[in-house]
Amino acid sequence: MIEQILNEVSRWAIPFLFFLFLLVGWLRRIPVYEAFIQGAAEGFQIAVRIIPYLVAMFVAIKVFRASGAMDLFVQLFSPVLGVIGFPPDVLPLAVMRPLSGSSALGLAIELIQNHGPDSFIGRLASVMQGTTDTTFFVLTVYFGAVGIKRYRHAVHLGLLADLTGLFLSLFICHLMFS
Amino acid sequence: MLNLIWLFLILTGLIAAAFNGRIDLVTETCFSAANEGVQVCLDLIGLMTLWLGMLEIARQAGLVRLLSRLLQPLTRLLFPEVPPNHPALGAILMNISANILGLGNAATPFGLKAMEELQKLNPRPDTATDAMCTFLAANTSCITLVPATIVGARVAAGSANPTEIVGPTVIATGFSMLLVLFVDYCWRNFLRARCGRKGR
Numbered sequence: 001m002i003e004q005i006l007n008e009v010s011r012w013a014i015p016f017l018f019f020l021f022l023l024v025g026w027l028r029r030i031p032v033y034e035a036f037i038q039g040a041a042e043g044f045q046i047a048v049r050i051i052p053y054l055v056a057m058f059v060a061i062k063v064f065r066a067s068g069a070m071d072l073f074v075q076l077f078s079p080v081l082g083v084i085g086f087p088p089d090v091l092p093l094a095v096m097r098p099l100s101g102s103s104a105l106g107l108a109i110e111l112i113q114n115h116g117p118d119s120f121i122g123r124l125a126s127v128m129q130g131t132t133d134t135t136f137f138v139l140t141v142y143f144g145a146v147g148i149k150r151y152r153h154a155v156h157l158g159l160l161a162d163l164t165g166l167f168l169s170l171f172i173c174h175l176m177f178s
Numbered sequence: 179m180l181n182l183i184w185l186f187l188i189l190t191g192l193i194a195a196a197f198n199g200r201i202d203l204v205t206e207t208c209f210s211a212a213n214e215g216v217q218v219c220l221d222l223i224g225l226m227t228l229w230l231g232m233l234e235i236a237r238q239a240g241l242v243r244l245l246s247r248l249l250q251p252l253t254r255l256l257f258p259e260v261p262p263n264h265p266a267l268g269a270i271l272m273n274i275s276a277n278i279l280g281l282g283n284a285a286t287p288f289g290l291k292a293m294e295e296l297q298k299l300n301p302r303p304d305t306a307t308d309a310m311c312t313f314l315a316a317n318t319s320c321i322t323l324v325p326a327t328i329v330g331a332r333v334a335a336g337s338a339n340p341t342e343i344v345g346p347t348v349i350a351t352g353f354s355m356l357l358v359l360f361v362d363y364c365w366r367n368f369l370r371a372r373c374g375r376k377g378r
Binding site: 004009013014017018020021022024025027028030032035036037038039040042043044046047048050051054055056057058059060061062063064065066067068069072073099101105108109112113116117118122123126127129130131133134135136138139140141142143145146147148149150151152153154155157158160161162164165168169172173176 | 180198215218234239279281303305317318323332337340341343344353
């Protein structure tokens with residue numbers, strides 16, 4: 001029930017926001033069209049400024065994956081993780097998730113399809129995908145857009161968020177689904 | 179930190195490729211990945227333009243100010259060095275709201291706008307400010323109410339109960355957001371206390 005409401009909320013959110021913005025703008029007698037153009041003009045520059053950061057990140061991530069380095073990494077760590085009840089099949093997703101959103105989503109969908117959405121692995125992959133974020137992508141793109149070179153504690157906080165999300169997903173899934 | 183991670187990814191990748199006999203693949207992957215990076219950015223141009231246009235309407239209509247005023251107690255706690263009516267707060271709040279609703283496409287434009295506004299308050303342009311770190315911590319740990327994409331993937335795979343993962347996701351993200359913001363708050367005050375003592 002609550003979940004259905006939430007899904008409806010996400011379906012209606014963007015059309016509703018557009019409607020709200022335009023309606024209030026019109027009521028307040030804002031020249032809405034001119035205001036839109038004025039704000040939109042910045043869009044291009046901000047987007048283009050992040051190209052070098054995106055390319056640097058994508059190249060590193062894809063090389064890491066395509067070369068088989070990630071598989072090696074997974075083989076190395078899966079025995080350790082087995083001890084805490086972490087299925088080795090999900091490890092590539094955990095490694096990929098902070099780096100690249102599209103790769104991680106691909107891996108999550110693969111796991112859901114191959115193991116079945118209602119298997120433990122399928123559920124864990126689903127929760128992990130929703131819980132953790134593409135921290136490095138966000139950091140490089142957001143800091144890149146304004147030319148920040150020293151990230152200070154932002155990296156540690158982001159990684160803390162991902163690790164917390166990762167272990168909490170595992171813990172909650174064990175509690176609820178197994 | 180990011181330097182090390184980047185170096186690690188590429189070097190281990192190159193070494194692994196050499197041992198696995200996948201050297202040709204590396205060259206190919208590099209070029210396609212570079213293209214993909216630009217492609218993502220091109221996709222972003224349209225979104226950025228659309229959302230920044232909409233945001234400007236909302237700003238001129240006073241909606242952004244209303245939102246920041248409503249959440250002022252919270253923003254004052256998390257972003258003490260950002261002035262109460264600064265446009266950065268509006269963009270931050272819009273970014274977090276979009277993240278909570280799982281609207282990733284809308285979140286990035288607001289986030290980039292927020293960074294640009296925060297940068298205007300930055301005395302050292304190459305170094306992240308406390309507010310930027312707090313913002314990114316909130317952004318990456320953000321509570322997710324609607325993990326829409328993954329629910330979609332579960333429906334496609336024929337799940338008997340595709341939305342059963344929403345509860346665990348909300349709990350896990352909610353807890354990690356609180357934890358990360360708490361750690362950030364303590365760390366920020368610790369740094370400030372230490373600097374203060376040095377100053378004296």
